[in-house]
Amino acid sequence: MSGETPVHGHRLSLLWGGLVVGSLTPAVAEALCAQSAAEHNCILQKAQLQNQWGYALEAFSSDDFTVHMAQLAHALRACGRSGPWRNELLPVADDSGQTLGLVERGVVRVLGLRTQAVHLVGLRPDGAVWVQQRSLTKPNDPGLWDTLMGGTVAGHETVAETLERETWEEAGLHLADLDQVTHHGHFTATRPVPDGGGAGLLVEDTHWYTATVPAGLEPVNQDGEVDHFECWPPVRVREAVAQGLFTDEAAWVLQRVLGG
Numbered sequence: 001m002s003g004e005t006p007v008h009g010h011r012l013s014l015l016w017g018g019l020v021v022g023s024l025t026p027a028v029a030e031a032l033c034a035q036s037a038a039e040h041n042c043i044l045q046k047a048q049l050q051n052q053w054g055y056a057l058e059a060f061s062s063d064d065f066t067v068h069m070a071q072l073a074h075a076l077r078a079c080g081r082s083g084p085w086r087n088e089l090l091p092v093a094d095d096s097g098q099t100l101g102l103v104e105r106g107v108v109r110v111l112g113l114r115t116q117a118v119h120l121v122g123l124r125p126d127g128a129v130w131v132q133q134r135s136l137t138k139p140n141d142p143g144l145w146d147t148l149m150g151g152t153v154a155g156h157e158t159v160a161e162t163l164e165r166e167t168w169e170e171a172g173l174h175l176a177d178l179d180q181v182t183h184h185g186h187f188t189a190t191r192p193v194p195d196g197g198g199a200g201l202l203v204e205d206t207h208w209y210t211a212t213v214p215a216g217l218e219p220v221n222q223d224g225e226v227d228h229f230e231c232w233p234p235v236r237v238r239e240a241v242a243q244g245l246f247t248d249e250a251a252w253v254l255q256r257v258l259g260g
Contacts, residue, residue: 013054023112035079065101073104083195084139109200119208122148133227171219179212208253
């Protein structure tokens with residue numbers, strides 16, 4: 001693939017209507033092109049944007065971004081290059097934050113698509129910290145420790161709606177029953193992930209919150225994605241973060257909340 005300029009290391013831009021919406025490895029691009037040739041259905045077309053080579057989504061019978069992404073997602077699955085298939089749609093946004101459409105969650109990392117997430121740090125009135133151990137069967141980071149709640153913004157949800165939904169699904173708690181729910185800002189994480197046989201790239205804007213869980217109120221998982229909850233003193237949380245026992249994003253948030 002001479003003449004191409006990789007982005008994000010050895011990745012190429014994924015283009016839509018003159019916008020860079022994600023990225024993919026040359027190996028994934030080649031697998032998709034081979035899959036397209038076998039099915040006589042062109043999905044990607046080599047393209048150039050501002051002296052940068054990449055691949056543009058081909059036009060199908062509809063100009064709807066979601067339709068195009070569904071075609072691409074199923075092609076990735078057919079050639080064995082998707083991540084774990086979730087039957088869950090996530091919004092895809094451009095660099096300005098405008099939502100372009102939806103796509104199957106199992107391909108967002110393989111395509112380097114930007115996603116949004118929320119994290120909630122739950123503090124007891126005495127300063128202890130509620131933490132969860134992720135289910136050992138979770139597709140991502142199984143068995144690692146996490147904040148009280150961490151979840152991905154899905155479908156057409158707002159960040160606030162995701163915060164409310166995920167707090168109930170993961171911890172069995174209603175925001176109205178918590179004290180001092182506070183939004184502290186957001187950060188962007190970018191790192192390689194193993195989706196698609198090592199072809200994944202996480203690009204995620206994470207909004208982080210803190211809240212006080214009143215005495216006598218304890219989290220109880222509702223969706224099977226949490227193994228169990230524990231309440232730790234801050235010093236133990238800091239030690240576990242230093243030992244790499246938390247997910248990367250949870251570690252970042254907890255360091256900001258607890259210091260050290």
